[in-house]
Amino acid sequence: MEITNIWYFLSALTLLSALMVVFAKNPIHSVLYLVFTFFCISGHYVLLNAQFLMAVNIIVYAGAIMVLFLFVIMMLDLRKNMPESKSSLVKLAGSVVAGTLLVILIAAFHKNSLPAPTAENTANFTSQTGMVENLGKVLYSEYLLPFELVSILFFVAMVGAVLLGKREVGERNF
Amino acid sequence: MELLNDVFTAKAIFIGIVFAITLGVAAYSTYFERKIAAFMQDRIGPDRAGPFGILQPLADAVKMFMKEDFIPANSNKWLFIAGPCLSMLTALMTSAVVPFGDTVTISGVTFDLQGIDVNIGILWVFGIVSLGVYGILVGGWASNNKYSLLGAIRAASQNISYELAMGMSIIAILMLSGSLSTKAIVETQQAGHWNILQQPLGFVIFLICAFAECNRTPFDLPECETELIGGYHTEYSSMKLGFYLFAEYINMFISGAVMATLFFGGYDYPGYAYIAAQLGSNAATFIGMGALIGKALLFVFVFMWVRWTLPRFRYDQLMGLGWTGLIPLSMFNVVVTGFGILIDQPILAGVGGIVILLVGLIVNDALSRKKKIA
Known part of the structure; x- marks a missing residue:
């Protein structure tokens, strides 16, 4: 099987599941389609030889953030909180805005379309760029300061979460 | 091309064997769980099917x-069926990166006793573990039952909370071995340099998190029968319930294998080099595979031992332990490991870290007790 065929199949699957996120009537189904979309995107990362991004995408988005989404939606009473259907004017305005955005995006990509791979512009290409060792080297040399700042930010957020969860002496359990 | 085919066939056969071993171990775990429970409660346990009840799993x-396969009315039929399937799928996928042994050479073809050797091995385990909660969450919601939903929500929040501490305890291992690949992690531990000597604190954190991720007692709040009837599988019957229970036993075995890989030298055992010199490397490799499975089974026993010894946590205690206990502890462990690498004495730092922790806890306790009296 040609690798381009795999790419076409995966892209079709990604687009289909992304569309199903929008079209599904039930919010739970939407979230599950979104999880599936993340899996397809991880598949694209594997095709790009970026295994680390694939794993991190699954851990962070599919494994943590989407679980929280599902968690919150399951808590809602879906029958009570269904939004009433919009008026036709709102629907028309929405389609016009979305259609304009689509046209602009297609035009932008068409104008800046990347050149096809030739012998000259693939001379500096290495297939190992996306491997975790190379990614680590780039992060800890070229982008050291932003990386450390982001890690401090996460550390502060984590300490804050622990502090919020801590129970003072004499406080009630519930 | 011929070589590729040989390696491909060998890998396919190997994956089939791992699959069979996992399912067999999971089936017999149910028998041994009942036997161990019976032993601890001074009963006999299952003894009717075959000698010693050995055919009980069958x-x-x-x-x-x-049994009747019942799907409740007003439940979401497809998601109701998908729940146990997802649980089983995620439980079986983790074993792909566990290195069951070193290389084997049969008729000139050498291959690893490992499903896939990717250089992100441990992240794969972590990713699949974080997906494990979907089976419970989807099944619990699709049942259209308040008790099931509560069980599912408990499972989700519990898994997310304990994943953080688990990830932090893995980071200390990565600092020591310098690689994400499970194969490389095992290779740095050969000849008795097991990570448990350098990471006693990290192992304790990982073990507690493994209990929470497998939903085993004392962390089995999602199926807490005194509060939630049966938790997320209240509405399930027949083999769908069987899949949920089976997935739990598979998770126990695989997490035992992962713990053996990360902390107990994987397929390493005392006298590996001697046996390799005497009987050839193939025999030594197969004994190593046996050693890894033996270590994993030992952890399965620990899981059962704890289940029939400790009572269940209260839910706020569970969250308190995860967020205010294990996460700061695993951060401390990362700092101690870094210090150990800096002074080039990882074992000393590991033991010293525990001593400092205990002294700190005792001093803190003494200080806070004085405050309470005053």
Whole structure:
């Protein structure tokens, strides 16, 4: 099987599941389609030889953030909180805005379309760029300061979460 | 091309064997769980099917298949069926990166006793573990039952909370071995340099998190029968329930294998080099595979031992332990490991870290007790 065929199949699957996120009537189904979309995107990362991004995408988005989404939606009473259907004017305005955005995006990509791979512009290409060792080297040399700042930010957020969860002496359990 | 085919066939056969071993171990775990429970409670346990009740798992399987397969009205039918399937799928996927042994050479073809050797091995385990909660969450919601939903929500929040501490305890291992690949992690531990000597604190954190991720007692709040009837599988019957229970036993075995890989030298055992010199490297490799499975089974026993010894946590205690206990502890462990690498004495730092922790806890306790009196 040609690798381009795999790419076409995966892209079709990604687009289909992304569309199903929008079209599904039930919010739970939407979230599950979104999880599936993340899996397809991880598949694209594997095709790009970026295994680390694939794993991190699954851990962070599919494994943590989407679980929280599902968690919150399951808590809602879906029958009570269904939004009433919009008026036709709102629907028309929405389609016009979305259609304009689509046209602009297609035009932008068409104008800046990347050149096809030739012998000259693939001379500096290495297939190992996306491997975790190379990614680590780039992060800890070229982008050291932003990386450390982001890690401090996460550390502060984590300490804050622990502090919020801590129970003072004499406080009630519930 | 010929070589590729040989390696491909060998890998396919190997994956089939791992699959069979995992399912067999999971089936017999149910038998041993009941036997161990019986022993601890001074009972006899299952003894009717075959000698010592050894055919009990078969009888259970027949019973599970023959029971009525019931799907409740007003439940979401497809998601109701998908729940146990997802649980089983995620439970079986983790074993792909566990290195069961070193290389084997049969008729000139050398291959690893490992499903896939990717350089992100441990992240794969972590990713699949974080997906494990979907089976419970989807099944619990699709049942259209308040108790199931509560069980599912508990499972989700519990898994997310304990994943953080688990990830932090893995980071200390990565600092020591310098690689994400499970194969490389095992290779740095050969000849008795097991990570448990350098990471006693990290191992304790990982073990507690493994209990929470497998939903085993004392962390089995999602199926807490005193509060939630049966938790997320209240509405399930027949083999769908069987899949949920089976997935739990598979998770126990695989997490035992992962713990053996990360902390107990994987397929390493005392006298590996001697046996390799005497009987050849193939025999030594197969004994190593046996050693890894033996270590994993030992952890399965620990899981059962704890289940029949400790009572269940209260839910706020569970969250308190995860967020205010294990996460700061695993951060401390990362700092101690870094210090150990800096002074080039990882074992000393590991033991010293525990001593400092205990002294700190005692001093803190003494200080806070004085405050309470005053």
